[in-house]
Amino acid sequence: MEKHNLLRMDNVGIVVESLDDAISFFVELGLELEGRAMIEGEWAGRVTGLGDQSVEIAMMVTPDGNSRLELSRFIRPAVIEDHRKAPVNALGYLRVMFAVADLDDTLERLYKRGAQLVEEVVRYQDVYRLCYIRGPEGILIGLAESLKDK
Template sequence: MTVLRMDNVGVVVDDLDAAVAFFAALGLETEGRARVEGPDVDRLVGLDGVRCDMAVVRTPDGHGRLELMRFVSPSSPAGDPGAAVNVLGIRRIMFAVTDVEGTLARLQELGADAVGDVVPFGGRHVLAYVRGPGGVLVALAQEEG
């Protein structure tokens, strides 16, 4: 058996509305919002008393999706929202954009912070890293030429 596709990447956030607004400013579209809870959810994720508000956002081409989740209960343990890009685990999500500088400016208006500089990379791309709500790291990639 082989993998058919990757359906989504789950991102736990502390402010669902801010995360949805951040990804909307990036150009993603909200596909839906819901609250999930109950015994089946508890059994699925291995936690008791789960109540989770979630939103699914997708890229304009419809292929990439993020499942943004805010756990009402049990509350999420504190993480390090300023963790460096080399900390173990899923550290960033990369999006192809048409204008790195303009996209970065839009995201900074929502309070996002640039991680480093906007950098030409490999003669083919312009890249930038930005830290959004809850410390989520997003890479922006613009193809040159």
């Protein structure tokens, strides 16, 4: 058997215009703000290929501590493309899916933060209730409630 060096997936990154709004939304969803920082300097530009950059980030963590979402607000260079309204069959980033204990309660709370249901909540066999929502700035988010334990 071939040995791999992969240990884990550390985080998924999403670029936003308003870091405060995005943090507030994901806190309401149930993530915790792990930290917030400015990322600047020549080393950062060498990693991203953007050269002289200035980015404010917020690291959000799931309650179990195993998954992270890195929210980034670019100050320099300016954002050059916007894919937030792309449909689910667009190439590239699709969505982030979260497992929730109570889908109806989660939706009710997120609607108050501006979330919009993409189409409808559906039932996948007797396994999940699923939906997509548009969160802050149109970010596509999937929500799934397991029906196995109900």
